[in-house]
Amino acid sequence: MNQSEDQRLRLRIHGMDCAEEVSILKRELVPLVGSDDRLGFDLLNGKLTVNLDGADVTQGDVLAVIERTGLRAEVWDDAPDRDGELTFWQRNQRTVMTTISGVAGGIGLALQLSLGEADESLPVIAISFYLISIATGLLLVLPKAWHSLVALRPDLNLLMSVAVVGAIAIGEWFEGAAVAFLFSVSLLLESSSVGRARRAIASLMDLSPPTAHLRDEDGKISDVAPADVPVGFTVVVRPGEKIPLDGRVLVGISGVNQAPITGESVPVEKEPGDEVFAGTINGDGLLEIETTKAADDTTLARIIKMVGDAGSKRAPLEKWVEKFAAVYTPVVMIVALLMLVIPPLAFGGDWSVWLYRSLVLLVIACPCALVISTPVSVVAALAAAARNGVLIKGGVFIELPAQLKAIAMDKTGTLTQGAPAVVDVVPMNGHNEAELLMRAGALELNSNHPLARAIVDEAKRRDIELVAADNFETIQGKGASGHINGKPFWLGSHRYLEQRGQETPEVHEQLESMQEAGRTVVVVGNDEHVCGFITLADAIREETRDAIRELHAAGVEKLVMLTGDNEGTAKAIAAEAGIDEVHAELLPEDKVKAVERLVEQHEYVAMIGDGVNDAPALARASLGLAMGAAGSDAAIETADIALMSDDLSKLPWLVHHSRRTLRIIRQNIGFSLAVKAVFVILTFVGFASLWAAIAADMGASLLVIGNGLRLLRA
Incomplete structure (x- = not known):
């Protein structure tokens, strides 16, 4: 195992912040290392692990291949999160470029509409803003598109680049700017998911308290970081504090809010011998806990690790358009080239005629409508x-x-609802519901326990006037007692009733039945008998x-x-x-x-x-x-x-x-391809003109945009 660990190359990949970079790295590294199983990607931390055990590959070989993809790698050094060391530009480059692209495109359109001349030629200043929009939208795309072209593996980056260049070639500057901006927005959304995941882990970290009250062998208590507490030592957790480490209760009884870890809706009573988890919240009792796990092995630590692992394991679904582009783009280019050379060479056709027809084919084949249809709908x-x-x-x-x-x-x-509510009020021994709720409410009036608040809320809902009990006393881990109108009353759990020796077989059977039905039972009584009980549950x-x-x-x-x-x-x-x-x-x-x-x-x-x-x-x-x-x-x-x-x-x-969204996207893709198929046929037989191709392409774009915008009425 140690040998295998030694053969694992861990690298920090700068620029690996979305599934696209993972795909590029896999495409280049799998042929080198021989198997996808040898590669491990951690998008949250920009980390790549390569298992070189048994492979005839060196660290230098891996680094050289990564360098060819346009990404930069360095050996992992276990340094903490480096976001604080990044410059503003490094952190926000994609956001800034996308914003500039959108703003410049909008200004270009405004100038085109206000300054357009009678001959419909675009003002130079409008073209300038469109160029800024296109350049900023595609700045991070073009290097990848070039790599895709050189590697003869067309992808969506190349498809987008061809779409924009095609739009510029036919003079549709706004369309080209719109494609560049929309694609940049989609990449921004994808990369931002990494930031969300990192913030999720940061919020998990906040659950763990920064210090633990460690009791040493001499009985002295000192505050130390949870990571410095050895397994098997004793920590003291005061009322209301977070429990710093997983452990076992040695001394004390208290209700512990385990909702952050187990999701339980009510606090769980803990007594000596019971297990507790890091990140849970102690109630009103003092607990002494023997630690059973180190800070990096607690249930909370494993939650944090699982979030990261699950996020990095999730393989993004490859888009249909991206798969289609791998075939569509090279096929269109090859067909246009063949249309240009075969008729003149093989059949004596006019070079100028077939050049024109090949240009028409490239224009109509420009995938702008196809590419725009999906982001607009989404x-x-x-x-x-x-x-x-x-x-x-x-x-x-x-x-x-x-x-x-x-x-x-x-x-x-x-x-x-996520909070307990009163389900049943069951009076006994001559008492009624109002009396039972009044006495329970008087005992619980000043308590912050969720069950107490639910009982008080139910009493107030029934307009029962509550006055706090005199001589109120909390019975640690069991219940409470006090005097109401000079007479002693108590309330507590089924277990406390048993300890008092006031339980009858009939009451026991009734309480067991309600607990099996998922109810939490609060028993109310005095020194003479049981007055009744109140059942609570988390309401649906x-x-x-x-x-x-x-x-x-x-x-x-x-x-x-x-x-x-x-x-x-x-x-x-x-x-x-x-x-x-x-x-x-x-x-x-x-x-x-x-x-x-x-x-x-x-x-x-x-x-x-x-x-x-x-x-x-x-x-x-x-x-x-x-x-x-x-x-x-x-x-x-x-x-x-x-x-x-x-x-x-x-x-x-x-x-x-x-x-409905998928249905509209499929309609748009189908319509875009159908229009192009019709014009390809018309181009071959000589019935399509360049202007008709431009009109068809723009018309298809407008129609798919309109169809996609129907989703706003959902």
Whole structure:
């Protein structure tokens, strides 16, 4: 294993910030190293790993090949993120160039419309601005197009360059500028995904506290960085603090908010012997914890690593237009050349006639309409989605919802409201609901516990006047007690009721039944008897049932719940919502494995969630969706699409919107190719003129743009 590690060449690739560079590097390096499996790409950090074990290849060979692609490589030095060392131009080059391209193109069009002369020739100043627009739009594209041409492997960069040059050749300066600008925008959207992923990891890092209270062998407590705490030592976590490392409780009882890691909707009571996770939040008790994992091996650290790994593993779908360009561009050039030389040489044709016809063929074959059709449709679809509260982070993600066969869903905050609410109030021994809520509310009035807030909110909703209990006392990890109108009352968990010895067999059976149904039970009593109990649960969203039903109707084959909550709660919510399959009590890494299994079975799988614990699964799915209004920054940044209104009904809408977008894009591509096919035939038989070709090309461009803009009405 060590030998294999020694044979791994790790390189920092400057300029590798999107899938396009990965494709170029693979194309050049695979023939050198012999297999795609020897290459590992980490787009988030601009890192390339090459396994040279058993390969007759040196570091110099690899660096030389990378140099030929126009990218620059250096040996990886494990330095931290270098964004702070980059100049403004290095960080924002693509954004600046795209902005200049758009502004210059707009100015050129304004000048053309205001200064155009009677003979329809363009003013020189308008042409100058169009040139600026084209140059800035294609500045980062032309070197790659040249490399593609030299390597005789035409790609979309070459296709775009040919489109722009063709537009200039026929005098359509605005069209050429528009193509350059739109293509630059699409590349900007793709490269920005790396920045989003880095911000997601940064937000995850914020969960870990900067210091840990370490107790040494002499009992002295000192503040140190979590990374400096050895495994097996004791750390002290005070009330309200974040737990710095994974460990096991030695001393103390407290409710711990595990939502950042497991997604559980209510705090989990921890006592000696229980496991705790780094990044979770301690409640109102003092805990002493024996560390069981180092800082770089905690559950939180693994979440951070999984987000990066899943993001780098995701292979971008190769666009149909890019594949088509590899054939279309060289075929058109070859056909035009053959049309120029064969008739005069073989059949004695007039060179001037066939030169004219070959020029007509090149003009009509200019793929402007074909190339413009997709970005215009995508931009319109993205704008329509934004108006409907759905934030789609780039054109590639507008296509995926149409192909989904399975959707995995988090429970808490996605299918449910994300906070507990009172479900049942069950009075006993002569008490009524109002009395029970008044006494529970009096005991919980000044507590910040989620269950306490839910009980107080329910009492206020029923217009029950609450006065805080006298002599209030918190019973660590069990409940609370106090005096109401001079009489002692208490409330607590089922376990606390058992400890008090006031439980009857009938009450036990009733409480067990409700807990199995996924309810959290708060028991209220006095020294004489049990007054009753209040059950709480995370309430399902109002739109959840309809959204699930519409997704099934839209052809999504399987809807799966992935949750960190207990199995009883999960099954109860799933049955109420109409979910097909349930996986409960999952850690973040378990969710990733479940999503991977779904991808193997159904290929196109979406994951929707709202918490930090969902981020790795969101990144691993074919399509990651986040609940945007109340979701964590990490989930929103990692996801490809965010539902900004937290409205699940937008999910079936998104599937239908995606299908409509694909349908319009296919219409545009089909129409563009049909027009070109007709004119190719007319050119061969001599019935097409250069002006007709120009008119047809412009007409096709305008029609596909108009058709694409119909998506704005979605």
